[in-house]
Amino acid sequence: MSVVQSDANKINANAMKFDWPVSRSTTISVLSVVIFFLAWQIAPELGLVNGRFTSQPSKVYLAAIEVFRTDNFLFHARISLTEFVLGFSLALAVSVPLGALLGTSRYARLLLDPPLMALYIAPTLILLPIMVIWLGIDLPSKIAVVFLGAIFPIIVNTMAGMREADAQLIRAARSFGANRFDVFTRILIPSSLPSILMGVRLAVGRGVLGVVVGELYVSQAGVGHQLMTYGSAMRIDRLLVYALIISIFGYTLTSLVRLLENRVRNWRPQ
Amino acid sequence: MTQIEIRDLRVEYKTPKSDEAFVAIDNISLDIEQGEFITIVGASGCGKSTLLLTIAGLVNVTSGSVTINNNTVNGPGRDRAVVFQDASLLPWRSVLGNVKFGLEMQRWKDDDIGERAKRFIKMVGLEKFTDYHPHQLSGGMRQRVNIARALAVDPDVLLMDEPFGALDAQTREVMGDELMNIWERDRKTALFVTHDIDEAIFLADRVIVMGRDPGRIKEVMKIDMERPRNAAMFESDEFAKYRRRLRDHLEEDMASMHLVTEVA
Ligand SMILES: Nc1ncnc2c1ncn2[C@@H]1O[C@H](COP(=O)(O)OP(=O)(O)OP(=O)(O)O)[C@@H](O)[C@H]1O
Ligand SMILES: [Mg+2]
Numbered sequence: 318m319s320v321v322q323s324d325a326n327k328i329n330a331n332a333m334k335f336d337w338p339v340s341r342s343t344t345i346s347v348l349s350v351v352i353f354f355l356a357w358q359i360a361p362e363l364g365l366v367n368g369r370f371t372s373q374p375s376k377v378y379l380a381a382i383e384v385f386r387t388d389n390f391l392f393h394a395r396i397s398l399t400e401f402v403l404g405f406s407l408a409l410a411v412s413v414p415l416g417a418l419l420g421t422s423r424y425a426r427l428l429l430d431p432p433l434m435a436l437y438i439a440p441t442l443i444l445l446p447i448m449v450i451w452l453g454i455d456l457p458s459k460i461a462v463v464f465l466g467a468i469f470p471i472i473v474n475t476m477a478g479m480r481e482a483d484a485q486l487i488r489a490a491r492s493f494g495a496n497r498f499d500v501f502t503r504i505l506i507p508s509s510l511p512s513i514l515m516g517v518r519l520a521v522g523r524g525v526l527g528v529v530v531g532e533l534y535v536s537q538a539g540v541g542h543q544l545m546t547y548g549s550a551m552r553i554d555r556l557l558v559y560a561l562i563i564s565i566f567g568y569t570l571t572s573l574v575r576l577l578e579n580r581v582r583n584w585r586p587q
Numbered sequence: 588m589t590q591i592e593i594r595d596l597r598v599e600y601k602t603p604k605s606d607e608a609f610v611a612i613d614n615i616s617l618d619i620e621q622g623e624f625i626t627i628v629g630a631s632g633c634g635k636s637t638l639l640l641t642i643a644g645l646v647n648v649t650s651g652s653v654t655i656n657n658n659t660v661n662g663p664g665r666d667r668a669v670v671f672q673d674a675s676l677l678p679w680r681s682v683l684g685n686v687k688f689g690l691e692m693q694r695w696k697d698d699d700i701g702e703r704a705k706r707f708i709k710m711v712g713l714e715k716f717t718d719y720h721p722h723q724l725s726g727g728m729r730q731r732v733n734i735a736r737a738l739a740v741d742p743d744v745l746l747m748d749e750p751f752g753a754l755d756a757q758t759r760e761v762m763g764d765e766l767m768n769i770w771e772r773d774r775k776t777a778l779f780v781t782h783d784i785d786e787a788i789f790l791a792d793r794v795i796v797m798g799r800d801p802g803r804i805k806e807v808m809k810i811d812m813e814r815p816r817n818a819a820m821f822e823s824d825e826f827a828k829y830r831r832r833l834r835d836h837l838e839e840d841m842a843s844m845h846l847v848t849e850v851a
Contacts, residue, residue, distance in 0.1 A: 489675035492643055492663050493692035493740065503688070507679050584679040584720050 372553040380554035381561075388543070388555075394562075397528050397539040400456060404463025405524050411464075412471035412520075413513060419472065420479025421505065437473050441465040441523070442530055449535055459531040459539070466523035474516030478509025510581045518574040525567040590776050591619040591642065591744065595651035598637050608649075611637040612802035615651070617795070621743075622774040626781055626791040628833060630840040634802025635780045639748050642778065643669045655744060665693050668737035670747040675733060676721040682708060682732050683717045689740045707735040710769060727758040734766065745777045752782065763789060764818070771815055784837070788829045789816055796836045805836060 354374050361368030384390050418425050419433070445462055452458040482505050490504050532541020540559050547555040596615040599608035612634035619625055627635045640646040642653055644663040653660040655667070668689065676685050686704040695703070708717055711731035721729055730750050737745060751759045763786050770777060781787050787794050791810045798805040810829060812820060820826055 485671065485675050486677060488645060489669070489671055490688075490692060492645055492667075492669040492671075493689040494663050494665065495692045499692060503692075504677070507677070581679070584722065 369551065370553065372557060376554040377557050377561075380552075381558045384555060384558045393538055393540050393543050396456075397532065397541065400459040400531070400539065401463055401524055401528050403456075404460040404527065405467050405520070407460065408464045408467035408471065408520065408524070409517070412468045412516075413475055416472040416475025416513070416516075417479055417501075417505070419476040420509070421501070426476075433469065433472060437469040441469065442527065445531060445534055448531075454535045454537065459528060459536070462527040462531040463524045466527035467520035470519035470523065471513065471516040474519070475509060475513045478512025479505050481512070482508040511578055514574055514578040514581065518571055518578065521570045521574060522567060525563065525570075529563055588621045589618045590621040590623075590656060591617075592654045593617040593619075593642075593651070594653075596638075596641065596648065596653060597650045598634070598641055598646060599649040600637075610801040612641075614801075614803055617804065617807070619776060619778070621776055623792045624770065624774075624777045624779065624790055625793050625795060626779045626787040627795045627797060628781060628784065628787045628837065629797030629802075629805075630799055630837060631782075632802075633797040633799040633840070635797055636748050637802065638797070639669075639746050639778055639780055642744070643667055643746050645669070665740065666743040668740050668742035668745055670730070670733045670737045670745070670750045672749045672752045673726070673729065673733075676729055676736075678721050681718045681720055682713055682724070685721070685732055686736045686739050689736045693740050695740075704735075704739055707739040708732075710738070711735045711765070725758075726754050727762055730754065730762060731765075734769070738769070743776060745775050747777065747779045749780050749782065751786070759783065759786065760818075766790070767816060784830055784833045785821060785826075787833065788826060789820070794829075794833065796833065798836075798840060808832065 357371065358374050360366045361371055361373055419429060442462065444465055445458075448458040448461045448465075452461055486504050486508065487500055490500050495503065528539070529541040529544065532539040533545050536542040536545075540563055544556060544559050547553075547559070594616055597613045598611045600611055602609045615638065627638065629635055637646060641648060642655075642660065644660050644667070648660070655664075658664075658666075677688060680688065683701075683704055686708055687700050690700045690703060705714070705717065708714055711734055713728060713731055713735070716724065716728065721732070724732070730753075733750065737747075751762050754762065767790065779787075779790055781790075788810055794808040794810060795804055796806040796808065797803065808829065812823075812825060
């Protein structure tokens with residue numbers, strides 16, 4: 318009895334010690350962000366760091382307004398977005414069917430698996446100079462880089478998803494007379510959807526990287542081109558504005574795919 | 588009327604490494620009457636599932652034959668439906684969607700499918716759970732869905748491979764009872780694989796006892812107890828007699844299995 322009693326006291330004491338207004342972790346996170354921005358703002362003014370290299374939150378804020386007003390932002394954004402959307406759509410159109418083929422045909426796998434794995438693991442950005450030589454410095458080479466970056470994660474994950482489909486479900490479907498097409502559309506596609514979407518999510522990151530690095534390497538316009546311009550002009554404030562925009566774009570798109578992923582994963586136990 | 592004729596059936600499986608095929612069942616001959624309830628028992632690995640899946644058309648005959656209503660089986664067909672042990676419901680479909688699935692695969696007319704599926708969901712007592720997904724159901728409820736899905740396609744022959752194998756003893760008994768009630772309505776020919784001796788006796792017109800190495804029929808035991816059956820029968824002398832007999836058979840097999848492990 319007395320043991321139980323003292324345990325209860327301990328729990329009580331703990332509860333009192335950690336009685337934070339908001340949740341403890343939220344408080345700490347918010348605090349750390351605030352401190353970071355404060356330090357960033359104050360440090361150059363105190364002469365602790367050189368403001369030319371670090372810029373300041375207030376300057377970045379002003380630079381953001383400038384960028385949206387006078388920097389032809391929409392023009393550059395549209396070019397980059399076009400490259401991304403075209404490259405990514407092309408990648409989707411090719412990779413899902415190809416992944417499905419690889420997931421369902423042993424021969425296709427024997428033939429294509431090793432080169433695919435090599436390309437999946439290698440950073441496809443190493444092909445960028447070749448793409449520029451073949452396709453020039455404008456849109457086509459960037460589309461190709463996005464395409465190459467996005468295609469392999471989707472192929473590999475689509476393939477894995479199809480291969481991991483539950484053999485019991487396929488057998489049950491066959492017992493009701495399902496043909497190969499039925500099995501594909503009714504069992505393989507739905508059961509590999511979470512895996513396909515995971516591939517798409519990984520591909521988003523690689524696609525965004527492809528656009529930016531492609532434009533950084535050589536280009537006449539686009540957000541990567543602006544990054545390069547302000548980088549060589551030492552405009553840290555504007556540089557950060559573009560970096561932020563790119564991050565937000567990638568993060569938003571990734572989150573949307575994850576949302577979709579969670580929806581289709583909902584039916585899974587766990 | 589004889590509905591299923593099995594003649595000198597032999598089924599081999601390819602073995603992973605050697606070229607030699609593995610004989611899962613051999614020399615099986617059996618006639619099953621229309622409306623009969625057959626249960627199949629036997630030690631693990633004696634080929635019960637193989638026999639059932641062969642009748643379902645999901646496993647190929649090596650030699651011999653299986654005919655149903657005088658048609659030779661060489662694949663799945665509308666005249667048969669299978670209830671598997673578990674994990675055979677589509678997890679992304681609701682109860683309704685799952686029961687509709689069999690009907691869709693068999694190309695029933697779209698207008699009938701929904702209503703028909705609902706009727707069979709009601710029959711197994713799940714009308715309140717029509718929109719639930721499999722992971723939201725208990726094991727017993729999932730098996731009810733499996734049974735509803737199989738019955739909905741109106742098969743001549745119902746094939747069940749340890750449908751209650753994953754359930755606890757009490758749920759199992761309840762489900763056996765319910766299955767009997769449903770079966771009594773239209774007395775479809777049924778084959779039912781089980782490990783549970785009492786279940787085998789309670790459900791069956793005939794119990795098929797299978798043995799191993801190779802898988803074969805050791806005995807066909809006719810169960811002469813009136814229908815409808817009820818729980819009180821478990822206590823009867825007749826039941827005890829059948830039970831003892833089946834136990835002896837299965838223990839014999841267990842003994843021979845021990846021998847094999849010792850030699851190895
Ligand atoms: N797909 C397969 N490929 C190769 N061998 C198989 C295959 N399926 C079953 N076997 C073998 O055939 C034999 C009979 O298997 P089966 O599943 O029919 O037995 P069972 O009586 O249903 O056993 P259990 O009671 O454990 O379910 C076993 O030795 C098993 O290893
Ligand atoms: Mg089995």
